[in-house]
Amino acid sequence: MSQRQVLQVFEQYQKARTQFVQMVAELATRPQNIETLQNAGEPGARTRVASRALSPRRLRPAALPVELLGSRSVGTGVRKSIHSFQRVFGGQAERVKLPDACGRCALSLFPSSLHTGVMSLLRTLLLDVVPTIQQTAALALGRLANYNDDLAEAVVKCDILPQLVYSLAEQNRFYKKAAAFVLRAVGKHSPQLAQAIVDCGALDTLVICLEDFDPGVKEAAAWALRYIARHNAELSQAVVDAGAVPLLVLCIQEPEIALKRIAASALSDIAKHSPELAQTVVDAGAVAHLAQMILNPDAKLKLSQLVVNAGGVAAVIDCIGSCKGNTRLPGIMMLGYVAAHSENLAMAVIISKGVPQLSVCLSEEPEDHIKAAAAWALGQIGRHTPEHARAVAVTNTLPVLLSLYMSTESSEDLQVKVLPHDSKARRLFVTSGGLKKVQEIKAEPGSLLQEYINSINSCYPEEIVRYYSPGYSDTLLQRVDSYQPLNN
Template identity: 70%
Template sequence: MTLSGDACFLLRPGVMALLRPLLLDVVPTIQQTAALALGRLANYNDDLAEAVVKGDILPQLVCSLSEQNRFYKKAAAFVLRAVGKHSPQLAQAIVQCGGLETLVICLEDFDPGVKEAAAWALGYIARHNSELSQAVVDAGAVPLLVLCIQEPEIALKRIAASTLSDISKHSPELAQTVVDAGAIAHLAQMILNPDAKLKRQVLSALSQIAKHSVDLAELVVEAEIFPVVLTCLKDSDEYVKKNGATLIREIAKHTPELSQLIVNAGGVAAVIDCIGSCRGTVRLPGIMMLGYVAAHSENLSMAVIISKGIPPLCTCLMEENEDHIKAAAAWALGQVGRHTPEHARAVAVANVLPTLLSMYMDTHSSEDLQVKTKKALKNILQKCTYLPALEPLLHDAPPNILKHIVGQFSKVLPHDSKARRLFVTTGGLKKVQEIKAEPGSLLQEYINTINNCYPEEIVRYYSPGYSEILLERVENYHPVL
């Protein structure tokens, strides 16, 4: 059956009313086909799915689900899945008909196909929100799903892992239930499975478990996933890469200790390579992971720098088209550079500050990107003592950024004679004289500090309007004859 615009046409004469008696037909094939047709109709859009619910077909399906043969079971589970996938309300309707209990019984079936269909339907129901997830858990699905992961069929494993992921993504309690059923050990074993799609689901499930709390993350780490997960970052499949990076990110974000563990396992290097080797949204979790690791402590941030993390982040910042990835890269760079002058210098040497500034100034960039770049600039500039990188920013920074730049100059110049000399020759002093600062403001204080480092003539020489004053003096000069 192919469905396109004709589906609505099918709905009008009340196809549900026609299909419903067919579900009770004596011939099993007709029953199955009717269920399949219902499933495909419900799959098409949410109006049709709602029509299935309103047609009171669900209770009938649910009742017969436990009694019929495996083909019918598969078809009925397909209908439930197709109905439940559209919205939380429709999924709730399934729960109210007692569909969960029968689906859970189907999980105990002998046939892997039935198990798969039931697990899939449960996953689609649990996906919507935490209440529905809780209902699935209360129906006792989790231990059976964990048993399903251990089955030899790859497809069943995939669906079961995906369902576990959907269940555990909502709240720490649900994730804890999944963990209590002993899912982590089995999931961790399958990371090395050659099947890419299974790997995706497994990594996603692990990351959904690990994201909630430190304890859960530690449990995931204790399953000895660590050198193994890094191989996923080299996988040929993009989504495996992305989910692997997400898992590492979810673990790294919790505590400095976990981050340290990842750094020691060489995770940072692997993530950096991964960022360098792919494009687009696949990069995002890796970028965020670097940011989280760098945010925890200066040593970890140093580890990111040493692992050559800054050049890939810079390329992300420049190459990517999407604003949110750029924002993430800017944030990560800010976290790397904010600890000590050493860190800030490492970031500044990569010549990333002008890029950040131009993004901040660009009117086309999103608000979030502007906020993130501003924060990153502020964090880096407040620690940066590498003047050659600050120099070009003097010319095109807005006042709120300029404040920090001039502040850094005012801190360094009094103690460094070579820098003072260089500051004059590169035209920095002139630029500083041209800044119009409100008297009494912080900026004015910084400017005064800089001016105090130089002899008065030089300061006056570089002040704007000095040539006119000189010319006036020439005019007013009476030569002694």
């Protein structure tokens, strides 16, 4: 046999492995094929599956290396290559037919062990010397594990996870994405399977992937971390201990929308289990960046409801109450952004005792830019309905706002935030009940508070001020009673 013929044997062997793993990955995308692939380890089912799906006509790649045996010049070296092929694709064959005198051949590779099914075949190919075969094998494993918890458990029992984790940090970006997909697909099904991922040391490697240059690798790692953290507080704490939170905060600052989405969702799944975990997310500086994402045009990045559902509002309010100065500013802005989104979310801030805390910030903070942020946030809470405005008014915030507006020491920005100088904002102040509440404030004639009220009233027509003054409706009724219509 010539050197070319010998080399061709191995070329065909490589081609067969490539086509085999590609076919399995493709079959795993169709739900109707999953049961057949899952039962491929059963002896009876294996024979039926092999006779149908792995026949040369339907899946020629598995038979390609064997067709080379058609030559009568088959040597010992080629036979050893074929036996190596059999070992890679399932151990010892139950039946092997080598070429007959006519140069024909047929090969059936039916592994005898129940444990040498599709998972073991793919596990072997994860160690292949060809990178594309490794990547496609990982992709196929992920698609199978993603389908149900039985297949995900099979990945764990076949000791595939340690192999993936070991290779994850060393391989190229395509393999990293495929391997992270396998971890995500296994971990999503149950806390036990997610714990298996933690036990094999995957968290440290996934956190390293969050620092990868490729956004796709970061996204795949964030997906896996999210599915681990979502189950319970213990797994979330493991993700936190691995150092994932600061890197997830960096991910939400990346320009890629898909990466922003999953990083934000991962932070939500970490924070939802306990106030301590929520505080960890707040301490990492996530709130300021999440608040900016609320107004993002992408629908999936409108995270205000997500933040509320995860208990983030209460955690932020606690944070505002326990700190001073500029540390408060991101939390104040976040409450304003959440409240601006809808009546229900504004009410969630009210129920969580956000208004009193914002009022404290308004009174305590010496810096005008923090006072302006608190005034703006209170405006976003109170602007929706009279009930929302009343919730702001009952905290005795209006006198404070008035004094800030009238103070000559207040910055222009702060004065604008207290009572914006535009017609739409003034109209909103009226329709939300703010002007009516101002008229209800009882102030001594000639007092400083009365001067403040007069300054507010001067922003509106006199008849509007009278209309919202207490007792004005009774005055109108008295005029009706005393009115004498002219007789024709």
